[in-house]
Amino acid sequence: MAILEVQNLTKKFGGLTALNDVSFKVGEGQIHGLIGPNGAGKSTMFKNIAGFYTPTRGDILFEGKSITGQTPSRISMSGIVRTFQETTLFQEMTVFENVLVGTHNRSRTNIFSAIIGLDRLIQQQARTSAMQALEFMGLEDRKHQLASELPLGSQRALAIAIALVSKPKLMLMDEPFAGMNPEETRGMMQLTRKVRESGVTIVLVEHDMKAVMGLCDQLTVLNFGTLLAGGSPEQVRNNPDVINAYLGGSHQV
Amino acid sequence: MPGTVIRKTVAIGILFIALAILPHFLKYHHQDFLIFLVINVLVVVSYRLVTLTGEWSLIHAVMMGVGAYGSALLSKQAGLSFWISFPLAGGIAAIVAALLCFPLFRMTQFYFLIGSFAAGEAIRLSWIHFIKPFGGTSGISAIPSPELLDIDFLEPIPYFYLVLIIVTICLFLLFRIEKSRIGLTLHAVHWKASLAESIGVNTWNYRSLAFITGSFFVGLAGALKVHYIGTVTPKQFDIGFMVFILIWVIVGGYRTFYGAILGAVVLSVLDEMFREFNELRPAIYGAILIFSILYLPAGLESLPQRLKRVFGRKDRQMERT
Numbered sequence: 183m184a185i186l187e188v189q190n191l192t193k194k195f196g197g198l199t200a201l202n203d204v205s206f207k208v209g210e211g212q213i214h215g216l217i218g219p220n221g222a223g224k225s226t227m228f229k230n231i232a233g234f235y236t237p238t239r240g241d242i243l244f245e246g247k248s249i250t251g252q253t254p255s256r257i258s259m260s261g262i263v264r265t266f267q268e269t270t271l272f273q274e275m276t277v278f279e280n281v282l283v284g285t286h287n288r289s290r291t292n293i294f295s296a297i298i299g300l301d302r303l304i305q306q307q308a309r310t311s312a313m314q315a316l317e318f319m320g321l322e323d324r325k326h327q328l329a330s331e332l333p334l335g336s337q338r339a340l341a342i343a344i345a346l347v348s349k350p351k352l353m354l355m356d357e358p359f360a361g362m363n364p365e366e367t368r369g370m371m372q373l374t375r376k377v378r379e380s381g382v383t384i385v386l387v388e389h390d391m392k393a394v395m396g397l398c399d400q401l402t403v404l405n406f407g408t409l410l411a412g413g414s415p416e417q418v419r420n421n422p423d424v425i426n427a428y429l430g431g432s433h434q435v
Numbered sequence: 436m437p438g439t440v441i442r443k444t445v446a447i448g449i450l451f452i453a454l455a456i457l458p459h460f461l462k463y464h465h466q467d468f469l470i471f472l473v474i475n476v477l478v479v480v481s482y483r484l485v486t487l488t489g490e491w492s493l494i495h496a497v498m499m500g501v502g503a504y505g506s507a508l509l510s511k512q513a514g515l516s517f518w519i520s521f522p523l524a525g526g527i528a529a530i531v532a533a534l535l536c537f538p539l540f541r542m543t544q545f546y547f548l549i550g551s552f553a554a555g556e557a558i559r560l561s562w563i564h565f566i567k568p569f570g571g572t573s574g575i576s577a578i579p580s581p582e583l584l585d586i587d588f589l590e591p592i593p594y595f596y597l598v599l600i601i602v603t604i605c606l607f608l609l610f611r612i613e614k615s616r617i618g619l620t621l622h623a624v625h626w627k628a629s630l631a632e633s634i635g636v637n638t639w640n641y642r643s644l645a646f647i648t649g650s651f652f653v654g655l656a657g658a659l660k661v662h663y664i665g666t667v668t669p670k671q672f673d674i675g676f677m678v679f680i681l682i683w684v685i686v687g688g689y690r691t692f693y694g695a696i697l698g699a700v701v702l703s704v705l706d707e708m709f710r711e712f713n714e715l716r717p718a719i720y721g722a723i724l725i726f727s728i729l730y731l732p733a734g735l736e737s738l739p740q741r742l743k744r745v746f747g748r749k750d751r752q753m754e755r756t
Contacts, residue, residue, distance in 0.1 A: 232633060234629070234632075253632075253637070254629075254632040254633055255632050255635050255636055255637040255638075258632070258633055258634055258635035259635045263633055263634055263635075264633050265633075266629070266630065266633075270627055270629065270630045271627070271630070272622070272623050272626040272627055272630065273626060273627075274626055275619075275622065275623070275626065279619060279622075282616075282619060283619055283620060283623040283631065283634065283636075284634050286616075286620055286631075286634060286635055286636050287634065287635035291615070291616050291617065293612060293617055293644065293648065296611065296612060296615035296616060296617050297608055297611045297612060297615070299611075301615070301616065304616075305616060308616070344630070344634060345633075345634065348634050348635060
């Protein structure tokens with residue numbers, strides 16, 4: 183069944199229409215790719231889903247309920263987390279602290295119990311699940327290092343660990359393979375599959391076509407803010423509109 | 436790990452005992468100075484809590500005044516004892532801060548800085564213009580001092596002990612907050628607000644929480660100060676005092692808990708030492724600030740590590756020769 187449903191979404195910035203009447207569905211347990219040439223509106227779509235933008239028109243349903251226009255923290259509490267395009271981490275904190283912040287949703291505390299120490303049990307649970315997330319992403323040896331000291335691949339893995347520890351149902355990954363060499367990309371693809379196998383649905387925006395084709399179950403193609411095509415990687419690859427958009431019609435020459 | 440905990444506890448214990456006997460060796464006006472110094476430590480540490488989220492406000496001195504005026508009015512007009520008006524002073528500052536959150540935290544960074552300054556001036560000017568009940572520029576005088584058994588709290592030494600105990604408790608509470616999950620989340624809001632939001636942190640709530648809690652503690656500090664001096668005026672909490680708070684935090688360093696304390700203590704002691712050169716004091720203060728920004732951008736707190744590095748290099752050079 184569809185875990186995420188985008189219905190007739192339109193987003194305008196002044197006179198510029200970044201997204202125009204786009205609809206698509208994401209099936210539960212899938213890796214769903216959102217692709218398209220630069221400026222197609224992929225990142226705008228992400229920001230609308232995650233609540234960083236409010237759609238001009240249209241509706242976003244998560245597990246059948248509308249989440250349109252809610253704040254990012256509310257949306258995240260209902261089970262959607264996003265990772266960011268650039269490596270967005272708490273750079274001056276240790277790897278472990280980074281992930282510990284990620285447990286925020288599930289282990290809240292108030293200032294009074296924090297002072298007296300009544301939240302010890304919650305703290306303990308948070309530490310345990312943070313440690314599990316680090317082991318899951320293969321970062322347990324680096325937990326005392328500062329996030330800013332990690333190599334690129336590990337920084338991305340840490341970003342996923344932060345998202346993962348909040349136990350999301352849906353993860354939005356913004357260009358997880360950007361700037362990676364083939365070796366790192368392969369590692370990242372494995373991690374992405376591993377996350378999916380743990381029961382998280384994934385939507386990713388990506389330019390690396392090889393990775394997208396190898397990883398995704400379903401694709402949605404955007405072009406100039408409109409829906410161009412959708413379907414399995416096989417269908418999309420052979421769609422003449424898609425070929426046209428990507429190659430700018432030069433295949434006719 | 437436990438070794439360092441024990442060492443730290445012992446160090447804090449020794450410091451506490453040293454502070455407790457110190458006033459007996461001082462002259463009268465130095466005892467006064469010591470009382471204000473300990474109160475100012477609470478001011479900077481509570482300010483540090485506000486800055487943890489990355490938002491530097493210019494209203495902290497005024498929030499101290501809110502607590503001071505609150506306690507002064509409650510004890511003088513309503514006739515409450517210090518032991519009731521003092522905690523209420525913190526409460527009043529916290530409530531005023533909570534109301535201010537709605538307009539102020541719609542802004543961030545530079546706009547927040549200016550907004551907080553404007554809000555603070557609005558409060559401070561209303562103390563001047565509403566002569567009833569705030570007493571205008573001359574403020575409120577003859578504020579009663581605390582009463583407990585037969586202790587004379589008009590004398591500096593008993594009042595110093597009162598201040599020392601209360602400030603120590605407050606510092607402990609502030610330390611607990613910073614080291615808790617809440618403190619960690621405040622840091623997270625500072626370093627990457629967008630990432631914090633995407634994992635479910637309501638940044639508005641956390642900024643407000645830090646601001647309200649910081650205001651509560653500085654409100655207490657304000658009450659402590661005016662119940663000793665006996666008068667409260669708008670001048671005590673003007674932008675000039677706010678600038679001192681900023682300088683203490685910047686010169687001390689804002690990365691660690693003790694940095695701000697170090698800044699307040701070192702600069703206040705230096706300022707006291709230069710008391711004889713009265714006209715030169717602002718110039719000396721300014722020179723220290725510029726010097727420390729140029730040569731110690733990470734604050735006094737970075738000094739131990741720097742020294743270690745310098746001496747470590749010397750050792751290595753000696754080995755080579």
